[in-house]
Amino acid sequence: SVSTDDREAACSAMDTLIRLGHSRIAIIGGDRAISDTSRLRYEGCMQSFTAHGIPFDPKRDYQGVRYSYQAGYQATKALLDKGCRFTAIFATADVMAIGAIRALQDNGLRVPEDIAVIGFDGTELAEVVSPQLTTVEQPSRAIGRTAVDLLMKRIDDPDAAVERVMMDWRV
Numbered sequence: 001s002v003s004t005d006d007r008e009a010a011c012s013a014m015d016t017l018i019r020l021g022h023s024r025i026a027i028i029g030g031d032r033a034i035s036d037t038s039r040l041r042y043e044g045c046m047q048s049f050t051a052h053g054i055p056f057d058p059k060r061d062y063q064g065v066r067y068s069y070q071a072g073y074q075a076t077k078a079l080l081d082k083g084c085r086f087t088a089i090f091a092t093a094d095v096m097a098i099g100a101i102r103a104l105q106d107n108g109l110r111v112p113e114d115i116a117v118i119g120f121d122g123t124e125l126a127e128v129v130s131p132q133l134t135t136v137e138q139p140s141r142a143i144g145r146t147a148v149d150l151l152m153k154r155i156d157d158p159d160a161a162v163e164r165v166m167m168d169w170r171v
Contacts, residue, residue: 003143004169006037009136010044013090013118016134018052022088022116025054026061028075028100029092038064041092041120060084065096072099080107087115094119094126094135101129122169138169 030038063075097119122137
């Protein structure tokens with residue numbers, strides 16, 4: 001497999017928000033019961049909260065949804081509708097973060113002046129959305145190339161040892 005360290009990267013994203021002065025952070029993520037990626041990113045968030053002594057109520061401040069623009073929009077709307085007070089949102093995928101930005105704007109809030117938003121993936125969409133999205137950037141092309149190389153190696157030698165490659169990332 002080829003991936004980034006989802007737990008460490010999510011922890012770093014949270015640390016960034018906390019360093020910027022945020023302590024009330026909502027999380028829009030996936031279903032942790034069925035998605036290792038969602039679970040690992042959530043665990044990274046919890047690791048950061050614990051390290052900084054910041055309480056977190058997942059029933060109030062976590063929205064587990066599908067990885068889509070519409071789900072990010074609806075999750076943010078649900079947080080706002082139930083009166084959740086937060087100064088930042090961490091969305092575990094850029095596409096959800098972009099939906100969150102739109103929901104915030106549709107509710108008269110400014111990003112990042114009123115609510116900071118950080119995503120995860122480093123997609124090209126993060127660069128073209130307004131305002132530009134802060135994101136955990138994964139080297140998706142390098143991940144793809146490395147995965148193909150490992151697959152070709154495995155095809156050439158079916159008895160080759162299984163490899164797990166962790167790629168670098170940055171916030």
